[in-house]
Amino acid sequence: MSIIHKLPYEWQVGLRYTRAGKSSGRSSFISFISLISVAGIALGVAALIIVLSVMNGFQKQVTDRMLSVLAHIEVFDASGSMPDWQARAKEAAQNPAVLGSAPFVETQGLLVRDGIMRPSIVRGVLPGVEDNVSTVAKQIRAGSFDALKPGSFNIVLGYALARALGVGMGDKVTMVLAQGQVTPAGMVPRTRSFTVAGIFEAGHFDFDAALSFVHIEDAQRLERQQAPSGLRLRIANMREAPQVAAELKASMKGDLVVRDWPKLNANWYAAVQTEKKMMFIILTLIIAVAAFNLVSSLVMTVTEKQADIAILRTLGASPGSIMKIFMVQGAVVGVLGTLAGVAMGVGVSKNIGVIVPFIERLLGVEFLSKDIYLISTVPSELYTPDVVTIGIVSVVLAFAATIYPSWAASRVKPAEALRYE
Structure with missing residues (x-):
């Protein structure tokens, strides 16, 4: 009182x-x-x-489920390939927010099996360093992520994508690429046979139904390029991705395109x-x-x-x-x-x-x-x-x-x- x-x-x-x-x-x-x-x-x-x-x-x-297969930040070279990706990775690591990096090649293809066709985003990765930027290796339901060997043309499919195609371990799928090749009969699409070596489930349908992984060297052969397309980076705080992306754009040398995960998933x-x-x-x-x-x-x-x-x-x-x-x-x-x-x-x-x-x-x-x-x-x-x-x-x-x-x-x-x- x-x-x-x-x-x-x-x-x-x-x-x-x-x-x-x-x-x-x-x-x-x-x-x-x-x-x-x-x-x-x-x-x-x-x-x-x-x-x-x-x-x-x-x-x-x-x-979290999206970023288990996506990187927080992607860095591309404007030329379309990044042969010096190791040097670029060290350059990016100078930013204290960057925890890890991994090279990748990304393309799009049509997966075909017994008349069933499904579009897929095909990502070429190095299995040994992919853990630096994603947890997809821990989400394997069947097979092994390490089965992606150079020249083996093995493929790891999303759970929903494998179910839609009706394939399991050891089955063959044909990948039809958008880039065609000239033959005496005219322009025909390029195709390549892959063996299913693993099935993952991220728990996000958009990725489980449309994403597949191959070895980075196999992806480079598909794209007819000699080097990775760019780097995928993981940072300490995913909420700071736009800010860190701007810092990397300013600090890294060369003509680079830097994209953060909110920009990659802008609509969602x-x-x-x-x-x-x-x-x-x-x-x-x-x-x-x-x-x-x-x-x-x-x-x-x-x-x-x-x-x-x-x-x-x-x-x-x-x-x-x-x-x-x-x-x-x-x-x-x-x-x-x-x-x-x-x-x-x-x-x-x-x-x-x-x-x-x-x-x-x-x-x-x-x-x-x-x-x-x-x-x-x-x-x-x-x-x-x-x-x-x-x-x-x-x-x-x-x-x-x-x-x-x-x-x-x-x-x-x-x-x-x-x-x-």
Whole structure:
């Protein structure tokens, strides 16, 4: 109480109005409305934090599966080949963010088996160094990634691609390349037979259904080039890929094309970001509804406290001081609701792996079937900037809700308010 007594009188009166009144049922009802406002803001804030955390979790899951076969950054030479790729790799490694590098050749072809045709992105890699930039070797379901030997013309297929072609280990597939060759009969497409030496599953359908790996020397023969196309790089923090790509572009010598993974997957990345922003806007409306409850409770408080306002005015309180009293009351409600919502949202987000299974057992349902979604648990990734942004938005909305009722209180005329007292 000593701390409260040291506050300006506007704060003391505002905090007193926030507490439940005991003089009448009307005061208690107004305080009950204030409590509902606190609960509404808390639920809105908690819902927003939980939903964004789950969205971040799903986004991280998908991104991790994408980047298990994709590199964070790709570096190409404008000439189309990079014969000095080892020197380029050492040059890139001078950036402290770069953890590993590997050369590659990438082309597109049509895989054919018994009349079934499927398009495929064919990536030529060095099995010994591919672990520096991807985890595809750990995702092999059958065969071995090390079976990719130079001149063997073995191929490792995505699980969905192999199933679509109806092939298994040791089967032959024919690759039809886009580049044709001139024969006496005219231009005909080039073909090459490959042996299935492995099947991988990244858990991302777009790659499992369209990606295949061959040895880099076999890919160079297919492309009729003498060197790799470029380098694939892995960095410490995938979120810094655009920044690191710009640094590499500026620091590495030569005419290079540097692409980061958000740029390579621009459509997906933009769709996810747009979805997250729209969800933020939609769920913020819950907090806005709670702010409307705050407006109504303050208006009722102003109506009930007109006699108190008149007495304060006659004692010398300025309209600004009266306005400050009710803004303090509304701000306290908003801050309490925000703090409660943040605590609830953070607590649920960090323990969603326990809460969701409990609800599934309680209701006898399964929210995520592993056969369909490839994951059986609801992921959650709590980002501090999201929590801070939500908290700020909530407090600002609550503060904005206090402006009109507080202004109306400052306009109360003492003579009219005390006429019937």
